[in-house]
Amino acid sequence: MRTRKRYLDAVDRLRTRMRRTSVSTRRRVVAAVLLVLVTVILSIEISPFGYLVVAGKPARRAIYAPRTVQYIDEKKTGEERDAAAAAVEDVYRVDPAVANKVSDNIRGLFDVIENAAAQPLPPEQKLEAVQIPYPVTTDTVEALLAMDPEQRVAVENSALELAAGVMLENVTGENLSDNIGKLMAITGTGQQAAQVAAAFLEVNAVRDSADTERRREAAREAVKPVITTKLQGEVIINKGETVTAEQLDLLRRLGFQRPVFTPLNVLYTLVFSILLLGAVAMFLAKYRRVVYQSPGLLSLLGSQVVVYALAARLITVAASNWSPVWGYLMPAAAVAIITAVLFDTGVALVIVAVCSLVTGVVTSGNFTLVAVALLGGFFPSLIVSRTSTRHQLRRASLYTAFWVAAVAFGASALTQLNADLLINAGVGFINGAVCGVVAMGALPFLETTFRVTTNTWLLELASPEQELLKDLSARAPGTYSHSVMVANLAEAAAREVGSDTLMARVAAYYHDVGKMKRPQFFVENQQEGVNAHEGLSPNLSALIITSHVRDGVEMLQAEHIPPDLVEIVREHHGTSMVRYFYEKAMDQDTHEDVEESRFRYHFPKPHRRTAGILMLADSVEATARTLDKPSAATIEQMVSRIIDGKMADGQLDDCELTYSDLTRIKAAFSRILIGAYHPRVDYPQTTAAGGERSDTRKAGGSAAGQSA
Structure with missing residues (x-):
């Protein structure tokens, strides 16, 4: 207990220092810190050894x-694309001038032969005249010279035809010799023509490099990865x-050897983090204004995202380094339970969605683990709430364990054909159970550190064994009895209007603890015939009465009671008047003006419905004790008079209670008070043998007294 108190004192000192700055500044600092932490965690890759x-x-x-x-x-894709490109043949462009040149050369040869044959020269000189300018063999020239003109014309035409036929195709440096060989292989009557045509063949096709590369690139692109x-x-x-x-x-x-830190990666992650946290901020600003305006609650909410991101990063490393089954330990269910208890279901669902996106980032888009995080956190967000008790949380943890197991099984079955589904489901079950245990263990720490009021904390404060309540019952028993009755009234009224019944009861228990400082000055603690106000001025008496609120707030803060409850206690009298001493001051003939403000409480008027209910219950219960002969009618009239008076005095101007709520509150108060102060039957006191009252009658009388 001492360690806990020292810790809470340190937290309070820190909170006090932080309050020296404006709320907007603190919110900006919280947002900046969260943005930096989330960006760093998501952008830095933890490379497992x-x-x-x-x-x-x-x-x-x-x-x-x-x-x-x-x-x-990439390797196989490159190989297949290279093979497809290699299969594309070179593209050649035919030069038609080459074919004309070949034809002209053939005609020129036959013109020379015709002229030489017509000359009266020896055969040797004729042969020499033909061979010098043209690449033809001696045998071919001799054969052509020996022919008559008609035969030579026929051979010429045949040679031109053969050459033209070859030159229609692509004649390249690689296939020129093949084309010549084909012509030289011709025998018979066409042999001389073929030999002439072969002698004049030339390369007529030039490689089109640009078109060739274009076709090969198209072939590469046509190959699918x-x-x-x-x-x-x-x-x-x-x-x-x-x-x-x-x-x-x-x-x-696969993301295992990415650089640990790159500026571009940080930039991308920063943009993602801004969008992610910005979306949450917009939701809170529109639908959860109280959370959005509280730096403490924003810190609590943001710390869960940061812790989850870090845990998800470490779990991803474990899954990569040891076994993929570690991935099914993503603690989204723990975040969901904590957020649903400390905030509400809507906020929990939003944070679970954020955690799922974080899971997608740290796992490089692993659908299975994103599904486990999203659906695993979705379920507990719906079955857990601020009103959940420890027992309900334990039961919810068990249900969550089965749910996460089912999600892990289903997600694995959809995406991993060879996965061990039962092992994944088993780890999912462990995940759900551990998340429940972690959440229940973390809740008390988070409640006290961030001063978030939960039902668990309220139930703990409602125990009569609490030091403040024990001191109140011992030092101011009348006030304690009054507080218990006010608690009954406040709880019934809160139930009627749909407010927090447990908060109303606990606030009623503690609303008058400040009276312990001077219990004898309050009528419920005074012994018969003794009035501590005798001899005091009305001003001083009013000051003593009104100071119990300030004293109570200080006591509650010293014991680290939740701020929500302290605020209700601070507001439960508002600016009400201590009318008894005001009228007493007016009755005294002091010839001085009586300042009304000196006889009023100087505290904020009730804002929350619970504070308004407590104000009304406190006044109604105190007045009910003064009724001489309470009946149903007088009690109902008294309740209406008190509540209408508070409204007329403006005490409920800032409160969230509606006229319809006040009507239901009147009925609830009347029902409880009529049950408590109804007229009793006057039982006759019979005696047993020996003249003494029987034990049965004693018990009955005692019970009647207790019920009163």
């Missing part, structure tokens, strides 16, 4: 795929296996 591999060296441990993933095999699938748990590199450059590239593509 098992993945510190180097190409050409053996792996220190087996490396498994942490999730089922499909990726483009080769998709390779790595199933969750499949070995990427065996232990001791020499790591190849291709395997190292695969690790990089």
